Amino acid sequence: MKLFEYESKSLAQNLGINTPRGGLASTPDEARDIHKRIGGEVVIKAQVLVAGRGKAGGIKFGSKPEETRDRASEILSMTIKGEKVKKVLIEQKLNIKKELFGSIVLDRANKCQTVLASDQGGIDIEDVAKQSPEKILHHRLDPVFGMRGYDARQVGLKLGYTGQRLNSLTDLLSNLYRLSVIYDAELVESNPLVETNDGKFVTADLRVIVDDNSLFRHPEFQERAKEASGEVTPLEAKARENGLAFVELDGDIGIMGNGAGLVMATLDMVNHYGGKPANFCDVGGGANAEHVATALQIIQGDQKVSRIFINILAGITRCDEVAKGIVDVKKVVGLKKPLVVRMQGTNFEEGKRILNSIGITTLEKMDEAAQLVVASKVA
Amino acid sequence: MTLLVGKHTRAIVQGITGNQGAFHTRLMLDYGTQIVAGVTPGKGATVSQGVPVFDTVASALEKIDANATIIFVPAPFAKEAGMEAIDAGLNPVVIITEMIPARDSMVLMAYAKEHATTIVGPNTPGVITPGEAKLGIMPGDVFTPGGIGVASRSGTLTYEIASYLTHAGIGQSTCLGIGGDPITGLNFVDVLKMFRDDKSTDAVVLIGEIGGSAEEDAANYIAETHYPKPVAAYVAGRAAPPGKRMGHAGAIITGTEGTADAKMKRFSEVGVLVAEVPSELPRLLQQQKAALIQH
Numbered sequence: 122m123k124l125f126e127y128e129s130k131s132l133a134q135n136l137g138i139n140t141p142r143g144g145l146a147s148t149p150d151e152a153r154d155i156h157k158r159i160g161g162e163v164v165i166k167a168q169v170l171v172a173g174r175g176k177a178g179g180i181k182f183g184s185k186p187e188e189t190r191d192r193a194s195e196i197l198s199m200t201i202k203g204e205k206v207k208k209v210l211i212e213q214k215l216n217i218k219k220e221l222f223g224s225i226v227l228d229r230a231n232k233c234q235t236v237l238a239s240d241q242g243g244i245d246i247e248d249v250a251k252q253s254p255e256k257i258l259h260h261r262l263d264p265v266f267g268m269r270g271y272d273a274r275q276v277g278l279k280l281g282y283t284g285q286r287l288n289s290l291t292d293l294l295s296n297l298y299r300l301s302v303i304y305d306a307e308l309v310e311s312n313p314l315v316e317t318n319d320g321k322f323v324t325a326d327l328r329v330i331v332d333d334n335s336l337f338r339h340p341e342f343q344e345r346a347k348e349a350s351g352e353v354t355p356l357e358a359k360a361r362e363n364g365l366a367f368v369e370l371d372g373d374i375g376i377m378g379n380g381a382g383l384v385m386a387t388l389d390m391v392n393h394y395g396g397k398p399a400n401f402c403d404v405g406g407g408a409n410a411e412h413v414a415t416a417l418q419i420i421q422g423d424q425k426v427s428r429i430f431i432n433i434l435a436g437i438t439r440c441d442e443v444a445k446g447i448v449d450v451k452k453v454v455g456l457k458k459p460l461v462v463r464m465q466g467t468n469f470e471e472g473k474r475i476l477n478s479i480g481i482t483t484l485e486k487m488d489e490a491a492q493l494v495v496a497s498k499v500a
Numbered sequence: 501m502t503l504l505v506g507k508h509t510r511a512i513v514q515g516i517t518g519n520q521g522a523f524h525t526r527l528m529l530d531y532g533t534q535i536v537a538g539v540t541p542g543k544g545a546t547v548s549q550g551v552p553v554f555d556t557v558a559s560a561l562e563k564i565d566a567n568a569t570i571i572f573v574p575a576p577f578a579k580e581a582g583m584e585a586i587d588a589g590l591n592p593v594v595i596i597t598e599m600i601p602a603r604d605s606m607v608l609m610a611y612a613k614e615h616a617t618t619i620v621g622p623n624t625p626g627v628i629t630p631g632e633a634k635l636g637i638m639p640g641d642v643f644t645p646g647g648i649g650v651a652s653r654s655g656t657l658t659y660e661i662a663s664y665l666t667h668a669g670i671g672q673s674t675c676l677g678i679g680g681d682p683i684t685g686l687n688f689v690d691v692l693k694m695f696r697d698d699k700s701t702d703a704v705v706l707i708g709e710i711g712g713s714a715e716e717d718a719a720n721y722i723a724e725t726h727y728p729k730p731v732a733a734y735v736a737g738r739a740a741p742p743g744k745r746m747g748h749a750g751a752i753i754t755g756t757e758g759t760a761d762a763k764m765k766r767f768s769e770v771g772v773l774v775a776e777v778p779s780e781l782p783r784l785l786q787q788q789k790a791a792l793i794q795h
Contacts, residue, residue: 227602229682229712232609264610305603307682334681335601337576368740381680382654382709385736386778389760392739393777401740406598406637406655407520434656434663436625437520437596437637466639466659467527487660488779 129329139323143212152193155211156186162214171202220313227307236260242313268298305335372397375420375429396495406437413446428459430494440472463490503674515572531640533633570594579604595621605683619685624677625655646671649695652707668782673701688718703730710737715763723770732773
C-alpha cells in the first residue's frame with residue numbers, strides 16, 4: 122500500500138526524522154493560511170500516489186501567501202497520470218546545498234533489504250541509474266540483524282561525508298531503517314534527501330510503501346487500506362472489496378480464472394487469437410462457490426462485457442465449488458452474458474456434471490476455449 | 501535419481517487439520533506420497549486422514565521417522581512453522597501458504613540458508629516427481645513421468661503447461677513452483693543447477709511472469725555457464741497492464757522494466773526457446789529434440 126507523502130512524513134516526524142516545516146491543504150485558502158503561518162518562501166506539492174508529479178507540473182513555488190493560494194488552486198485542479206489531486210502539501214523552501222537520493226528497499230533477488238543511495242538525487246535519478254549506474258550505491262543489509270550503525274556510517278562515508286555531517290546522516294539513515302521495520306515498509310525512499318546550507322539533512326520528499334502482506338498486523342493502517350486510492354476504477358474498487366484481484370481493461374471479453382499466472386496467460390491467449398479482454402480477474406487459490414458467484418456477478422454487471430471466459434485449472438481450487446458458484450448466479454440473478462467455461466483438475470468430473478445439469482458445456486483445453494470465446498457471436 | 505521428493509520422502513503436514521491441509525493430505529496420500537504425521541497445535545493425539553497428529557514437529561519426530569514437510573498454516577504463523585521444521589532437520593520444507601509478510605520470509609530464508617535447508621515457496625503449488633510422490637496441491641493426473649524438468653513462478657499455469665506436455669507424450673522428471681510471494685526460497689537459478697546435475701532430466705522448461713528479475717537472472721546464468729541442457733520458456737503477462745512498480749528504487753534494483761517482452765527477449769538472446777503461448781511449448785521441445793538427434 123502506497124502512502125501519500127504527507128502520511129509518510131507524519132510517520133517520519135514521530136521517529137525524529139527531519140522534514141521541512143509545513144502543512145496540508147485541501148483548498149487554496151488553506152494553502153495561503155499555511156504559508157502565512159510558516160513565512161518565507163514555500164513549495165506547493167500535489168499529493169498523489171503516482172510517481173513523476175514534478176515533471177507533470179505538480180510542484181510549484183510561492184514567494185507570497187496570495188501567490189501560494191493561486192498556485193495551490195492550479196494544482197488542486199490537476200489530474201496527474203489519471204489521479205485527481207485532492208490535497209497539496211505546503212512546505213518551507215529549503216536552503217539546498219546538495220540533493221541526495223536515499224532509499225531502503227526490499228531486495229527480492231537477494232532476500233534482504235538493500236540501501237540505495239546517491240549524491241546525485243533529484244527528479245532525474247532514474248536517468249542517473251540508467252546512464253551511470255555506478256553513481257548509485259548499493260549496500261545490502263543483513264536480513265536478521267538489519268542495519269547496524271556501521272552500515273549507515275559506511276553509506277554516509279561513501280557519499281562523501283565526514284565529521285559531524287557524517288554523524289547526522291548516519292542518524293537519519295538509521296531512523297529511515299527503523300521506520301521500515303516498525304511499519305513493515307517494502308520501500309522507504311527520500312528523493313531528494315537534502316543537505317541544507319547549515320549542515321542538516323532533511324527528507325524534502327519521502328515515499329513509503331507498506332508491504333500489503335503485513336497489513337494484518339498494522340491496525341493503524343486499517344482504515345487507510347479501505348479507502349480506494351486514486352489509481353482504482355469504481356469496478357476495481359468493488360471487486361477488491363470482495364477480495365478479488367481485479368484489473369479493468371478496455372476490451373469486451375470478461376475473464377475469470379484461478380491464479381495470477383493462469384489469468385495472465387489467459388489474457389495473452391485471448392489476445393493471441395484476436396480477442397480483447399475486458400478485465401483481469403483472479404479468484405485466487407481455494408475459492409469457494411460464493412467467491413466465484415461474486416466475481417461472476419461483478420464481471421457480468423460490467424456494461425462493456427459481451428461474453429465471459431471462465432478458465433479454471435484446479436489444484437487447491439475445486440471445480441465443483443466453481444460450478445456451484447455459477448449455478449448460484451443462474452438461480453439468483455440469472456446468467457446475463459454468454460459463458461465459455463473451461464475446467465480441468467481437482468474434482469473436475471463433479472464440476473462438469475453440475476454445469477451440464479444446467480445446460481452449460483465445459484471444455485478441457487484452454488486453447489480451444491480461448492478460440493471459441495474469441496470467435497463466438499454475441500447473442 | 502529424484503529431485504527433492506520421491507519414493508524415499510516421508511513427509512509431515514504442518515496445518516493438517518485445516519480445510520486445505522486435510523483435503524490435500526488426502527490427495528497426496530492417494531497419489532502415493534508417504535505422509536507419516538501431521539502437526540496442529542492443540543490437536544495432538546488425534547488422527548486426521550488416517551495420519552497421527554502431534555502438537556509440535558519435535559514431538560512428532562520422537563515417535564515417527566520423517567525427512568520432509570509441507571506447510572499449510574496461515575500466513576501470520578508461517579515463519580515460525582518454517583523455523584520449527586528447520587530446527588527439526590526436515591528438508592525440503594515446502595510452504596504452500598501465500599501472502600507471508602516479506603520481513604518474515606526474509607528472516608526465514610536466512611535461517612534456512614544457515615541450516616542448509618531447501619525451502620520451496622512460499623505461495624508455491626509444491627513439488628511433484630510424477631509417478632513417485634508429490635508434496636503439493638497440484639492435480640496429480642496432469643503429470644506423467646519423463647525427462648523434462650519444469651520450474652514455474654505460477655501455480656495453475658504449471659498444471660496447464662504440464663498438461664500440454666503430458667498430452668503431447670512428453671513426460672516430466674520433476675515439476676516445482678518456486679513460489680509467487682515476493683521473497684522465495686529456491687529461485688530459477690537454484691533449480692537450473694539441480695536440473696543440470698539430475699540424470700533423469702534431459703531438458704528444462706521455465707515458466708515466468710512479469711515483474712522482478714528471476715527470468716533475467718536465469719538467462720544470465722544460462723549464458724554464463726553455457727548451460728548444458730536445452731531450456732524452453734514461457735513468460736506470462738504480455739497482455740497484462742503494467743504491474744506494481746516500487747517507486748524509483750524498484751526499477752533500479754532489478755535493472756530492468758520487468759515486462760514480459762523484455763524477459764522473453766533476454767531469454768531468446770541466450771538461446772532459450774521462447775513460446776508465444778503456453779501450448780507452443782511441446783512443439784518447441786520436440787523440434788529441439790529432433791535437431792539434437794540429427795546432429
